Amino acid sequence: MTKPSETRIPTSQITVAKRKDATVAVVGNPNSGKSTLFNRLTGLKQRIGNYPGVTVERHVGFLRTDDRLVELVDLPGTHSLSAHSLEEKITVDVIFGRMEGTSEPDGILAVLDATNLYQGLFLVQQLVELELPTVVALTMTDAADRSGILVDTAELSAMLGVPVYPVVATTGTGLEMLRRALADIRELTPPRRVRIWPELMAAAEQLAEGSSETLRFAELERVLIDGPTEANATTIAKLGADAPARIEKARRELFGDDPPIARDARVRYTWVRDALHKVQKSAPAYASWRTRLTDFLNRPVPGTIGLFIVMAVVFQAVFAWATPLMDAIDGATAALAASVFESLGDSAFSSLIADGVIAGVGSVIIFLPQILILFLFIILLEDSGYLARAAYLMDRTMSSVGLSGQSIIPMISSFACAVPGIMATRVIPNRRDRIATILAAPFMTCSARLPVYALLIAAFVPATKVGILNLQGLVLFGLYLFGIVMGILTAFLMRKTSLRGPKPPFALMLPEFRRPNLQTVGIQLLGRAKVFLRRAGTVIFAVAVVIWALAYFPRSDEIQAGVNENTAAALQMEQSWLGRAGKVVEPVFAPLGWDWRVSSAVIASFPAREVVIAVLGTVYAVGDDADEGTLSTRLKSAKRPDGSPMFTLPMVVGLLIFYALCLQCVATLAIIRRETNTWRWPVFAWAYMTTLGYVGALLAFQLGTA
Amino acid sequence: MAFNGNTLASLKRGQKGIIEAIDAADPQVQRLMVLGLVEGAEVEHASAAIGGDPIEFRLFGNGISLRQEHARFFKVSPVGAGD
Numbered sequence: 139m140t141k142p143s144e145t146r147i148p149t150s151q152i153t154v155a156k157r158k159d160a161t162v163a164v165v166g167n168p169n170s171g172k173s174t175l176f177n178r179l180t181g182l183k184q185r186i187g188n189y190p191g192v193t194v195e196r197h198v199g200f201l202r203t204d205d206r207l208v209e210l211v212d213l214p215g216t217h218s219l220s221a222h223s224l225e226e227k228i229t230v231d232v233i234f235g236r237m238e239g240t241s242e243p244d245g246i247l248a249v250l251d252a253t254n255l256y257q258g259l260f261l262v263q264q265l266v267e268l269e270l271p272t273v274v275a276l277t278m279t280d281a282a283d284r285s286g287i288l289v290d291t292a293e294l295s296a297m298l299g300v301p302v303y304p305v306v307a308t309t310g311t312g313l314e315m316l317r318r319a320l321a322d323i324r325e326l327t328p329p330r331r332v333r334i335w336p337e338l339m340a341a342a343e344q345l346a347e348g349s350s351e352t353l354r355f356a357e358l359e360r361v362l363i364d365g366p367t368e369a370n371a372t373t374i375a376k377l378g379a380d381a382p383a384r385i386e387k388a389r390r391e392l393f394g395d396d397p398p399i400a401r402d403a404r405v406r407y408t409w410v411r412d413a414l415h416k417v418q419k420s421a422p423a424y425a426s427w428r429t430r431l432t433d434f435l436n437r438p439v440p441g442t443i444g445l446f447i448v449m450a451v452v453f454q455a456v457f458a459w460a461t462p463l464m465d466a467i468d469g470a471t472a473a474l475a476a477s478v479f480e481s482l483g484d485s486a487f488s489s490l491i492a493d494g495v496i497a498g499v500g501s502v503i504i505f506l507p508q509i510l511i512l513f514l515f516i517i518l519l520e521d522s523g524y525l526a527r528a529a530y531l532m533d534r535t536m537s538s539v540g541l542s543g544q545s546i547i548p549m550i551s552s553f554a555c556a557v558p559g560i561m562a563t564r565v566i567p568n569r570r571d572r573i574a575t576i577l578a579a580p581f582m583t584c585s586a587r588l589p590v591y592a593l594l595i596a597a598f599v600p601a602t603k604v605g606i607l608n609l610q611g612l613v614l615f616g617l618y619l620f621g622i623v624m625g626i627l628t629a630f631l632m633r634k635t636s637l638r639g640p641k642p643p644f645a646l647m648l649p650e651f652r653r654p655n656l657q658t659v660g661i662q663l664l665g666r667a668k669v670f671l672r673r674a675g676t677v678i679f680a681v682a683v684v685i686w687a688l689a690y691f692p693r694s695d696e697i698q699a700g701v702n703e704n705t706a707a708a709l710q711m712e713q714s715w716l717g718r719a720g721k722v723v724e725p726v727f728a729p730l731g732w733d734w735r736v737s738s739a740v741i742a743s744f745p746a747r748e749v750v751i752a753v754l755g756t757v758y759a760v761g762d763d764a765d766e767g768t769l770s771t772r773l774k775s776a777k778r779p780d781g782s783p784m785f786t787l788p789m790v791v792g793l794l795i796f797y798a799l800c801l802q803c804v805a806t807l808a809i810i811r812r813e814t815n816t817w818r819w820p821v822f823a824w825a826y827m828t829t830l831g832y833v834g835a836l837l838a839f840q841l842g843t844a
Numbered sequence: 845m846a847f848n849g850n851t852l853a854s855l856k857r858g859q860k861g862i863i864e865a866i867d868a869a870d871p872q873v874q875r876l877m878v879l880g881l882v883e884g885a886e887v888e889h890a891s892a893a894i895g896g897d898p899i900e901f902r903l904f905g906n907g908i909s910l911r912q913e914h915a916r917f918f919k920v921s922p923v924g925a926g927d
Contacts, residue, residue, distance in 0.1 A: 218878045256904035257880050400868035403877035436891040530909045534897050645876050648907030
């Protein structure tokens with residue numbers, strides 16, 4: 139897998155590149171069943187990477203027949219070849235062979251949804267104009283049957299001049315024929331031009347006159363419709379120095395004052411409507427459970443109630459189902475670490491293996507249960523068509539705070555863990571909305587904050603009743619609410635300042651409910667897990683080893699003699715780099731009421747906030763009575779040098795606020811880096827949240843103590 | 845400039861309309877036209893989220909949701925009365 143900035147091609151791809159017989163670009167509308175079809179055709183023989191310099195994922199797979207190997211490039215879903223969004227620009231660049239690291243396609247697999255021929259034919263008609271060998275896969279034919287749509291594939295094929303293969307990707311019907319057609323795609327005659335817009339064709343021919351370069355009609359067409367955009371720069375360069383002036387003139391003659399995109403849409407959809415009359419016949423529809431369910435969930439109130447039930451189930455699953463698995467992973471790593479000490483003895487090496495490497499690997503895979511469970515739900519919701527409906531129902535609420543309806547799933551997921559939550563933001567098409575959601579997500583109270591809250595609340599908040607409610611529970615609820623408010627406030631402020639921009643048009647296609655195919659769900663889930671392990675896992679692991687080294691070195695022999703094990707560990711912590719760092723930064727944190735012990739525990743917990751409990755447990759284990767009592771009683775009895783209690787209520791409140799606001803999670807930073815493809819946002823998020831945390835804790839301690 | 849009178853935003857639940865004119869100056873409206881909301885297309889108001897916004901329309905059998913503010917850029921001639 140190449141990193142976005144790398145141009146080096148891994149050897150595995152070179153060998154494949156030598157053997158492959160053709161490259162086919164898979165193009166279709168969003169929700170046309172394109173990815174399901176791609177997964178069915180390629181199975182596990184696929185790779186997920188990134189296009190150079192952008193966050194759009196590059197899905198490439200291989201289709202093997204007896205004698206042929208065809209590379210399939212699954213392009214982002216698009217409605218038109220007019221490149222407006224980043225995804226559409228990538229689709230167009232790959233099709234025209236302008237994408238670095240992706241070979242120019244030898245043919246096109248156009249995915250046409252039989253239940254949405256109207257929008258589908260608009261795109262397929264543009265694809266036919268590419269004059270590349272093209273195969274149309276007519277998907278969702280089973281759903282079309284149910285809705286009473288009959289498609290005359292012979293007529294459709296004759297009209298477009300390309301072969302049409304009806305398939306049902308979920309069951310595999312028709313796939314064998316399609317597979318054979320793709321294997322032989324280079325022998326296929328390219329379609330002839332469909333003369334739907336003679337004026338445009340004449341203008342394109344005129345524009346190309348005198349140019350010695352080979353220019354495709356579709357490229358010239360894009361230049362005329364979209365104008366001198368960045369995407370068209372290479373085509374315009376081929377047209378010679380006077381090209382910009384000639385293009386300007388041709389566009390004025392063609393479009394006058396009409397916006398070209400609008401004219402393009404009018405002309406092509408007029409053709410599409412005529413085409414629909416010829417190829418689409420209606421038959422009696424039979425009401426299925428899908429139509430009845432769609433109708434029911436279309437009503438505002440049942441729809442919204444249904445959404446809350448779905449959200450509650452997802453939240454519950456990510457939170458509760460993952461816990462036993464996470465505990466098991468935790469237990470397994472601890473047992474493994476213990477067995478290392480048992481077999482290798484107590485040495486720097488065995489500590490590195492046990493507390494560094496094994497704990498580091500454990501801190502990576504501990505995230506997998508939540509990520510897999512959350513993504514299982516997201517993929518099921520997305521493939522069934524519910525995710526779009528959820529976004530639609532929540533749009534008004536979310537857009538009032540500067541987010542969009544699509545932000546709801548990432549935000550809810552972040553209550554379990556911001557890492558899968560941030561990974562889930564890729565369902566948000568608008569870049570500004572997406573980054574605002576990414577910045578809000580780490581404020582949600584994640585499951586790693588919960589043990590910290592639980593420890594401090596149990597130790598320092600009295601379990602008194604406030605009315606019928608328990609004060610401890612109330613404080614916990616308050617912290618959850620605090621996170622939500624701060625997250626939404628952050629998103630709101632960002633959308634008003636550095637992420638200011640127009641509200642995206644929010645035109646969502648709302649598909650009818652579909653039964654997801656389990657095989658493709660499994661393939662997608664595996665892909666997500668791989669991406670997490672490779673991109674975030676490496677960073678998390680490296681940081682875990684570094685923190686181990688800081689707490690382990692330098693060693694001192696004097697400590698061992700005459701004190702019990704806990705005291706020895708505490709004294710070691712004090713003179714380790716970590717303990718020394720705590721003493722160095724003590725003056726910085728002194729206004730917050732923290733001594734060097736709390737400071738070094740907080741420093742150690744910057745990579746992962748839950749670590750604070752383990753470090754506090756070690757540093758406060760000094761003294762003869764250290765073995766007696768739990769961590770919470772030890773914290774309660776901790777004293778300052780002057781004998782006053784260390785953990786006063788204002789200091790504890792400050793500490794809670796600090797943990798609520800601070801971004802102490804290297805996994806989150808790594809995933810923000812991956813998802814935004816720049817260090818700018820993780821650095822900003824970290825600095826912003828740390829500042830907020832510090833100021834919050836400062837205010838709480840100073841105001842509370844004064 | 846949004847239209848006054850009958851627009852996509854003024855259709856009632858279950859009511860159909862044919863798009864008559866579009867104010868296409870705004871690039872966001874042009875994007876909606878690329879999705880098939882062009883003159884001559886028949887559109888049905890299928891449902892609305894709580895608060896009446898966004899609105900779900902049926903366009904050639906498929907659901908598409910628009911915010912009120914964008915729906916006003918599409919002038920329609922209503923067909924039938926709706927629920």
